[in-house]
Amino acid sequence: MGGGGFWEFPQVDALLSITIFLGFGLGFVFLNLLVGKLVRPSLPSSEKLAIYECGEPTIGSSWVQFDLRFYIVALFYLVFDVEVALIYPWATVYREFPVEALVLGAPFLGIIIVGYAYEWYSGSLDWVRSTVSTGFKGTAGLDMGALARRDPEAVADQAEALSRA
Amino acid sequence: MAQFILSVIVILVVLFGVFLPACAYLIFLERKVAAWIQDRVGPNRTNFSFGLFNFKGRHLGLGQALADGLKLIFKEDYTPPNVEKVLFILAPVIAVGTAILGWAVIPWGGRLIWNGEPLLVVGAPLNVGIIYILAIGSLSVYGVVLGGYASNNKYSFLGGLRAAAQMLSYEVPLAMCVLIMVLTYGTLRPETITELQLGWFNWGIFAHPLLAVIFFTCALAETNRAPFDLAEAEQELVGGFHTEYASMKWALFFLGEYMHMITGCAFFALLFLGGWDPAPLGQWLPIALEDMSGVGLALLKAAIFFGKVAFLLFVMMWVRWTLPRFRFDQLMRLAWRGLIPITLAILLASAVLVYYGAPRWTFLIANIAIAFITAVIGPMIPEKAPVNRRVPLAGSRFSPLEPAS
Numbered sequence: 123m124g125g126g127g128f129w130e131f132p133q134v135d136a137l138l139s140i141t142i143f144l145g146f147g148l149g150f151v152f153l154n155l156l157v158g159k160l161v162r163p164s165l166p167s168s169e170k171l172a173i174y175e176c177g178e179p180t181i182g183s184s185w186v187q188f189d190l191r192f193y194i195v196a197l198f199y200l201v202f203d204v205e206v207a208l209i210y211p212w213a214t215v216y217r218e219f220p221v222e223a224l225v226l227g228a229p230f231l232g233i234i235i236v237g238y239a240y241e242w243y244s245g246s247l248d249w250v251r252s253t254v255s256t257g258f259k260g261t262a263g264l265d266m267g268a269l270a271r272r273d274p275e276a277v278a279d280q281a282e283a284l285s286r287a
Numbered sequence: 288m289a290q291f292i293l294s295v296i297v298i299l300v301v302l303f304g305v306f307l308p309a310c311a312y313l314i315f316l317e318r319k320v321a322a323w324i325q326d327r328v329g330p331n332r333t334n335f336s337f338g339l340f341n342f343k344g345r346h347l348g349l350g351q352a353l354a355d356g357l358k359l360i361f362k363e364d365y366t367p368p369n370v371e372k373v374l375f376i377l378a379p380v381i382a383v384g385t386a387i388l389g390w391a392v393i394p395w396g397g398r399l400i401w402n403g404e405p406l407l408v409v410g411a412p413l414n415v416g417i418i419y420i421l422a423i424g425s426l427s428v429y430g431v432v433l434g435g436y437a438s439n440n441k442y443s444f445l446g447g448l449r450a451a452a453q454m455l456s457y458e459v460p461l462a463m464c465v466l467i468m469v470l471t472y473g474t475l476r477p478e479t480i481t482e483l484q485l486g487w488f489n490w491g492i493f494a495h496p497l498l499a500v501i502f503f504t505c506a507l508a509e510t511n512r513a514p515f516d517l518a519e520a521e522q523e524l525v526g527g528f529h530t531e532y533a534s535m536k537w538a539l540f541f542l543g544e545y546m547h548m549i550t551g552c553a554f555f556a557l558l559f560l561g562g563w564d565p566a567p568l569g570q571w572l573p574i575a576l577e578d579m580s581g582v583g584l585a586l587l588k589a590a591i592f593f594g595k596v597a598f599l600l601f602v603m604m605w606v607r608w609t610l611p612r613f614r615f616d617q618l619m620r621l622a623w624r625g626l627i628p629i630t631l632a633i634l635l636a637s638a639v640l641v642y643y644g645a646p647r648w649t650f651l652i653a654n655i656a657i658a659f660i661t662a663v664i665g666p667m668i669p670e671k672a673p674v675n676r677r678v679p680l681a682g683s684r685f686s687p688l689e690p691a692s
Binding site for chain 2: 128129131133135136137138139140142143144146147148150151152154155157158159161162163164165166170171172173174175176183184185186188189192195196198199202203206207209210213214216217218220224227231234235238242247248249250
């Protein structure tokens with residue numbers, strides 16, 4: 123089935139019906155939001171309007187810089203999802219042109235897999251990262267990686283440097 | 288053309304008529320299932336009297352859903368002054384709107400020939416329906432993220448961030464699962480995928496059982512359901528991204544969650560459980576029928592489809608009240624280091640099998656082999672990152688760097 127001329131639908135019709143769905147959905151949502159306006163009370167007070175943070179007074183804005191790991195997840199997602207989205211047409215015509223699809227698709231999949239293996243190897247896929255391998259400098263120029271490795275010499279050096287300072 | 292638009296509107300009205308009360312009663316059902324699993328009674332007090340009428344008889348608490356809805360309409364809907372107003376209102380609208388759009392291409396009732404014209408019992412007869420569902424599904428991240436961002440509340444912000452990372456991470460294995468099913472069936476049309484599953488044990492779940500499990504896991508994570516409900520973990524984040532929401536806006540978030548569950552379950556039923564096919568034992572229902580007799584048949588097909596969706600929804604609730612919540616690093620590890628390599632392996636195996644034109648049961652063997660290899664090899668892979676020891680900081684009470692003074 124499919125493919126036949128009788129069951130081919132003009133795609134403009136489909137877009138039209140999606141537009142009808144969208145209009146109906148938005149109408150439903152806004153109707154829901156507006157219908158209660160007539161019946162519900164509106165008695166705002168300063169306590170009620172305060173930001174809810176478990177009763178503690180709010181300190182500062184919450185729009186602060188967030189952990190960069192979220193950013194890296196978003197980057198990985200972008201790479202993977204674009205790759206997967208690009209493979210969809212390949213998967214659809216794979217049965218019709220197996221040889222061409224294999225020749226053209228194998229390098230593409232290979233690049234994904236090599237890239238993925240590198241990400242795994244480099245430790246970017248770990249959410250909890252060890253300080254052991256970091257070159258991060260802590261307070262007073264402490265080498266956090268050396269400290270986390272419990273490297274006795276490095277710790278002794280740092281202690282000496284600190285006592286001199 | 289007029290007939291087409293009429294059919295779309297009829298389908299739309301039927302879908303709304305079935306699914307909106309269904310969403311309200313799903314919340315009630317969720318509480319009943321929870322009570323049943325935890326050996327409680329659950330909500331059984333609310334009848335249809337609401338203090339106004341004198342309604343007698345067995346009610347089983349069925350008035351609860353209606354009472355909840357009425358309460359939410361009459362509740363005060365205040366917007367805190369510090370929020371980003373436009374995004375604050377837009378977030379629940381997106382959450383519900385994308386879920387409704389997702390229903391458009393699910394082939395509820397197969398094919399129908401009406402007055403000699405072809406008609407699909409589906410909202411929109413798209414040729415690329417599978418890609419459309421995926422695209423709309425990934426839009427739903429915006430509802431949660433914008434809700435968390437616009438609230439100007441630390442709990443909301445953290446919840447929104449977590450939800451974003453989680454939904455993005457599970458989007459990848461989900462898209463790969465769908466990709467493998469597309470590779471197996473060789474088409475992007477939802478109704479053709481249903482028809483390819485007719486016959487003896489031809490459902491997708493018999494070819495790719497491991498993939499079905501992964502898909503269901505990802506669907507749970509995409510809808511922010513337990514055990515993946517870190518975005519609204521009450522013990523840590525109050526309400527997560529909807530902490531600042533009240534009244535109808537909050538209700539829309541809730542409605543959106545249940546609508547997304549319906550979309551996800553329908554997608555699962557379409558890919559793995561044969562859509563409207565009543566049983567995987569030969570072909571029971573014809574693919575297309577004409578005019579009036581076909582309408583009854585289409586309704587029967589839709590009823591079977593709804594039945595499968597209802598069963599999957601029950602499984603989702605069952606999972607929610609059985610499994611504890613993940614920790615965030617476990618969640619990320621499961622997606623990036625568990626599900627993605629498994630789906631990549633299945634993708635390669637399926638590509639090879641399709642290349643040689645292998646029959647459907649070879650996919651089953653490939654799935655079982657990959658599941659076995661994962662279970663054996665998985666625990667043997669060493670953790671690359673060594674575990675942190677305690678870092679003694681200068682100036683700390685426990686620091687070995689400074690002599691105690």
